[in-house]
Amino acid sequence: MEEGSASGTAEMVCFFRALDQQWDGDTSLINDKYARLFLSPKMQERLANYADRSRRDRYRKLLMYLFDWIILRHAAIDDLVRQHGREMFVVILGAGYDSRALRLKDSMRHGVAEVDFPATGEAKQKLLKAGKLDTSHIRFEKADLIRKPLADILSDLGLKGKKALVIWEGVTMYVPQLVVERTIHTIATELAPGSILVADYYNEAGRTGVSVEIVKAKTEQFSKTFKSEPILFMSAPAKLEALGIAQGAKRVTTRTASGIAAAAKRDDFTDTGMFALAEFEF
Numbered sequence: 001m002e003e004g005s006a007s008g009t010a011e012m013v014c015f016f017r018a019l020d021q022q023w024d025g026d027t028s029l030i031n032d033k034y035a036r037l038f039l040s041p042k043m044q045e046r047l048a049n050y051a052d053r054s055r056r057d058r059y060r061k062l063l064m065y066l067f068d069w070i071i072l073r074h075a076a077i078d079d080l081v082r083q084h085g086r087e088m089f090v091v092i093l094g095a096g097y098d099s100r101a102l103r104l105k106d107s108m109r110h111g112v113a114e115v116d117f118p119a120t121g122e123a124k125q126k127l128l129k130a131g132k133l134d135t136s137h138i139r140f141e142k143a144d145l146i147r148k149p150l151a152d153i154l155s156d157l158g159l160k161g162k163k164a165l166v167i168w169e170g171v172t173m174y175v176p177q178l179v180v181e182r183t184i185h186t187i188a189t190e191l192a193p194g195s196i197l198v199a200d201y202y203n204e205a206g207r208t209g210v211s212v213e214i215v216k217a218k219t220e221q222f223s224k225t226f227k228s229e230p231i232l233f234m235s236a237p238a239k240l241e242a243l244g245i246a247q248g249a250k251r252v253t254t255r256t257a258s259g260i261a262a263a264a265k266r267d268d269f270t271d272t273g274m275f276a277l278a279e280f281e282f
């Protein structure tokens with residue numbers, strides 16, 4: 001992914017979280033009260049137009065349930081932060097408008113760093129400042145992850161040889177396979193055993209009534225609207241497990257949308273099968 005202005009896809013997924021919070025309120029799986037703060041005036045206006053929850057089903061269908069996946073993956077990663085943030089540092093790669101550092105601050109006992117392109121990182125910091133939010137506990141690293149090696153970023157953060165939970169959400173599909181391999185390898189070699197990488201990916205083996213090609217084409221159509229990049233990386237549970245192990249992970253597990261929804265006791269999300277969440281344990 002090349003940097004231009006602040007990330008459009010980051011705003012798109014943030015818009016979904018704002019919609020979810022607007023529709024589900026305190027029963028939302030994420031309850032991201034900060035999401036709306038990051039939206040442009042145009043998207044704020046769009047959000048207001050979707051205030052009525054009766055629009056939720058039609059909207060989800062129109063987006064081929066991409067909304068569902070974005071909310072479910074985010075909720076599952078929130079759980080990992082609650083589970084591991086008390087014992088290790090949290091690094092959010094391609095953080096975009098992720099608000100976990102604010103929402104889950106109490107669970108992040110060892111600190112948190114957000115890494116993104118300068119344009120997105122700066123736009124976010126400006127909005128946080130305008131919202132008068134305390135961000136003194138967050139390390140903002142502005143870097144191009146393709147150009148600056150992850151090992152250097154981890155070293156700048158003082159994490160070499162330490163344990164960390166690394167979150168890589170909504171990014172793998174936009175990078176070549178080599179970058180995925182390099183990221184896993186770097187975590188295996190630079191961080192301490194016990195570290196975790198969580199990343200979502202396009203699951204080409206997903207069982208669905210909708211073909212991979214249609215979902216891919218539709219997602220690229222959304223991406224164009226939100227000025228992002230084409231899909232470069234796809235995988236499948238067994239394939240990603242082999243790739244992860246080859247790069248130094250000890251264990252790789254995949255969670256599906258239906259698995260996450262069932263664990264959360266929610267039956268109002270749809271699993272297209274096209275996306276999945278991988279947890280790499282080191």
Ligand SMILES: C[S@@+](CC[C@H](N)C(=O)[O-])C[C@H]1O[C@@H](n2cnc3c(N)ncnc32)[C@H](O)[C@@H]1O
Pocket residue numbers: 001002007009010013014093094095096097098115116117120143144145146147168169170171174
């Ligand atoms: C789809 S957005 C996801 C944002 C966030 N993780 C979330 O789920 O809300 C992808 C993010 O990755 C960032 N990103 C993509 N490629 C990057 C790179 N090479 N270096 C730094 N950031 C990158 C983009 O700027 C954007 O914020």
